[in-house]
Amino acid sequence: MQIHQLKIKSRKPKRRIGRGGKKGTYSGRGVKGQKSRSGANINPIFEGGRSTLIEHLPKLRGFKSIHPQNQIIGLDKINKIFDEGAVVSPQALREKRIIRKIKVPVKILGNGEITKKITFEKCLVSKSAKEKIEKAGGIVKN
Template identity: 40%
Template sequence: MNLSLLQPAPGSVKDRKRIGRGTGSGRGGTSTRGHKGAKSRSGYSSKLGFEGGQMPLQRRVPKFGFKNFNRLEFAPINLDVISALVVNQNTTIVDLVFLQSHGLVSKNDKVKILGRGEINSAVEIHAHAFSKSASELIEKAGGKIVLI
């Protein structure tokens, strides 16, 4: 066996359509484009969403709502998640670097601590926002809240 004998597996390579080579080819005349109309002409391209003159879907469906571009999106983290981490890792400070290292938030996330669950140890928590219930539970356990 040598490189000159290599060839593709049978049936894996098809011949390309040779269009516009006369009627004997079976694809002469209209060159597989049908008869007349814009699509048979060279240079044809339609607009995105064009439905042949019928009222297009994006104009038939009514508009509603709006996107508030000033909205702040927070990554929510509950106290039960934090307390489980604190017990496992045996730490007293929970900040963004700690949360990133455990895969709870990504680099540019703003973090809000929510009050689901219990926290039993005195922990200093750094975050962008806290819910009322979360802040009460943290301070009741002897912990500290630090707003970033």
């Protein structure tokens, strides 16, 4: 026997559900109720009359600035950590784990004293810090 010699058994016609003509069933909608009606779509936030989750949460006031705040470091900390003739840059500060992110600007403030000749690169420097650095023989490059 080969495939073309097989007898085709009678096929049951496909039921076109929900197309009228007494074909029966509820077309997957169940029986009665709001969801069974045509054009029925309920707001996904609606919870049957009780207060929604969104109504329970507090309103968030204000906004978050997209401009990052500078990472602030004092001269006294740099004086302790870096040696004479060192170059202080965001990469060097990240390697010593003084700052968290390289992309966020670094600002050097004039807290404390500096006694070593240190070069500062790619850092924002306050006026008082710049005076102290230059007095100690250091250089500020930007």
